[in-house]
Amino acid sequence: MAMLGAITGxxxxxxxxxxxxxxxxxxxxxxxxxxxxxxxxxxQLRLTPGERARKLEAASTVLERxxxxxxxxx
Amino acid sequence: xxxxxxxRTLCDAGVDFVVIGGLSAVFHGxxxxxxxxxxxxxxxxxxxxxxxxxxxxxxxxPRGFSAGLPFVWDEVTLRNSTVFTLQTDxxxxxxxxxxxxxxxxxxxxxxxxxxxxxxxxxxxxxLPGLIRAKRAAGREKDxxxxxxxxxxxxxxxx
Numbered sequence: 001m002a003m004l005g006a007i008t009g010x011x012x013x014x015x016x017x018x019x020x021x022x023x024x025x026x027x028x029x030x031x032x033x034x035x036x037x038x039x040x041x042x043x044q045l046r047l048t049p050g051e052r053a054r055k056l057e058a059a060s061t062v063l064e065r066x067x068x069x070x071x072x073x074x
Numbered sequence: 075x076x077x078x079x080x081x082r083t084l085c086d087a088g089v090d091f092v093v094i095g096g097l098s099a100v101f102h103g104x105x106x107x108x109x110x111x112x113x114x115x116x117x118x119x120x121x122x123x124x125x126x127x128x129x130x131x132x133x134x135x136p137r138g139f140s141a142g143l144p145f146v147w148d149e150v151t152l153r154n155s156t157v158f159t160l161q162t163d164x165x166x167x168x169x170x171x172x173x174x175x176x177x178x179x180x181x182x183x184x185x186x187x188x189x190x191x192x193x194x195x196x197x198x199x200x201l202p203g204l205i206r207a208k209r210a211a212g213r214e215k216d217x218x219x220x221x222x223x224x225x226x227x228x229x230x231x232x
Contacts, residue, residue: 015229031221040105053191
């Protein structure tokens with residue numbers, strides 16, 4: 001089975017260029033118009049998949065605490 | 075959601091599973107935060123036994139189930155259904171025996187790749203497979219994820 005790893009510097013440079021300067025009529029341009037923050041995707045792609053997972057766990061933990069506090073106050 | 079604990083538990087118990095849903099999207103570069111772990115699992119009898127035993131210490135119960143109602147978590151329960159949306163001591167875990175747009179576990183596995191995360195090697199949907207699954211699910215929240223994932227695919231393509 002293939003491995004999902006960090007993308008190479010060259011691949012990252014190409015992905016950043018496409019995400020930050022979307023070609024007209026591209027899916028990336030459509031996503032930007034839809035409201036996707038493409039700069040967040042660039043930040044994510046700079047991380048390894050493992051680092052993305054750790055970042056999710058940290059964010060999820062904080063947001064669940066906030067949700068818990070909000071529930072108790074309402 | 076304690077993703078690390080859940081994933082490590084399943085891996086260490088030898089459960090045959092594929093990470094799908096929000097965590098899979100994050101592996102690929104999605105910036106969306108998810109609060110649950112979605113997995114597709116093999117319905118082979120030995121795997122049902124391992125899955126039941128692995129999650130038992132975290133007291134799984136169906137989400138929204140009244141506290142007073144009895145619920146037995148074991149391999150028989152797993153055998154009698156194909157979709158479980160569980161609340162556990164380590165967070166919300168959804169178990170699916172098949173995935174819309176892809177098919178049963180064997181089809182899901184054929185559309186998966188290995189990722190190193192949480193100090194384990196984990197099977198997760200590949201990006202085209204995840205996009206097909208999100209498109210087939212067609213829920214409001216999937217549309218936004220779909221826009222992200224298609225952008226990543228387009229950005230990464232040669």
